[in-house]
Amino acid sequence: MSERLVIIGGDAAGMSAASQARRLKGPDELEIVAFERGHFTSYSACGIPYWVGGDVEERDELIARSPEEHRERAIDLRMRTEVFRIDTAEQRVHARDLEKAAKGEKDAEYAVPYDKLVIATGARPLRPPLPGIDAPGVHGVQTLDDGQALLDTLERTRGERAVVVGAGYIGVEMAEAMKKRGYEVTVVNRGEQPMATLDPDMGRLVGEAMSGMGIRMVNDAEVTKILTTEDGRVRAVATEDAEYPADVVILGIGVRPETDLARKAGLPLGTHGGLLTDQAMRVRGHENIWAGGDCVEVLDLVAGTERHIALGTHANKHGQIIGANAGGGYATFPGVVGTAVSKVCDLEIARTGLREKDAKAAGFQYVTTTIESTSRAGYYPGAALMTVKMLAERRTGRLLGLQIVGREGAGKRVDIAAVALTAGMTVDQMTALDLGYAPPFSPVWDPVLVAARKAVTAVRAAG
Incomplete structure (x- = not known):
């Protein structure tokens, strides 16, 4: 049976x-x-x-x-x-x-x-109980049905102004999407910086880059209501201090x-x-x-x-x-280290492991190092800058986390740290990793290894 x-x-x-x-x-x-x-x-x-x-x-x-x-x-x-x-x-x-x-x-x-x-x-998707939140033209983006509903709205309204509420992964990706469609984009973010999955100093780099792309960033702003026209359609997003005109509103607050x-x-x-x-x-x-x-x-x-x-x-x-x-077999899922990568226009954003506040909450004492490097050998055409931040445990030197913000070739370098975290490696052990090198792909010292070398020095200085 x-x-x-x-x-x-x-x-x-x-x-x-x-x-x-x-x-x-x-x-x-x-x-x-x-x-x-x-x-x-x-x-x-x-x-x-x-x-x-x-x-x-x-x-x-x-x-x-x-x-x-x-x-x-x-x-x-x-x-x-x-x-x-x-x-x-x-x-x-x-x-x-x-x-x-x-x-x-x-x-x-x-x-x-x-x-x-x-x-x-x-x-x-989080949908706060704000006045006007269910007005036509306000969209969450979680399912394919949601995406189709948003595209249907864009086809019907043919507006010029989009407001994205929230500046996490979905928020920044949807800001890019609306920018590509020719909209004037405003991102309203309740945090001090976009990308709360990063430390604030790294999130600031994302915000500065987005502003440089022509995306208006409004930080430290809590949305209080969605304003509508006489026929009920969305017309603006309101905070305590200002109103931001909108033909379409996209919710990227999280899930x-x-x-x-x-x-x-x-x-x-x-x-x-x-x-x-x-x-x-x-x-x-x-x-x-x-x-x-x-x-x-x-x-x-x-x-x-x-x-x-x-x-x-x-x-x-x-x-x-x-x-x-x-089905009668056997398999297990051991857990995660929290790796994620995203992009907004030509900016790549990646993180794995713990942020500083995560490390504090877990009871770790730690050191941090931040370096700037390039995606390729500096003399090779197309070399792009990136910033790498690394967290390591103070006593043992165990890698705790890594964050990267940079241009082409930056984001997927986070996988090096994801493997190191899964293996429980120290930053000292990471410096000896045999990574691939050629000028079109990397400097002779990969940026992640440069950060690891600096972290080794910080661990030793911390005693």
């Missing part, structure tokens, strides 16, 4: 789990039923800003696998269907067909029993784990609101329930604490691990 695996969520984590489980067990051994409330499945949410900005021409280029392709692999994928209740005692989920519900059909809601359950409900369904089911949540799992991505205390993607908290291997990081790289890995375990 076959088992039934039910999956809530049809994007990266959910469908990676479905696909991996199907590789291990055929339809006669394992029935797979997946629910997705949106119109799309298995797509790259990270690519939405580049689609909006025109770097990616067609929406479907962001879709890795269509519903039809999943169904061809014997996965019963039910689109536009929302799970609204999990009954862990009865081992069943209650679902609602949104198309039927909109028509008032009586059979829109039904229950499906499960032997194994995967929760991959993702994250939702929270989408875990209301899990909370109502009594499943364990962490301090950031994400589901808590073991290393096999099994929900703690529940033998037959797994969770992955943006709805979970993960172990920070540097700080030793749980944190919420919404990235497609993690979601796909979670799905592979869940699918292996739900």
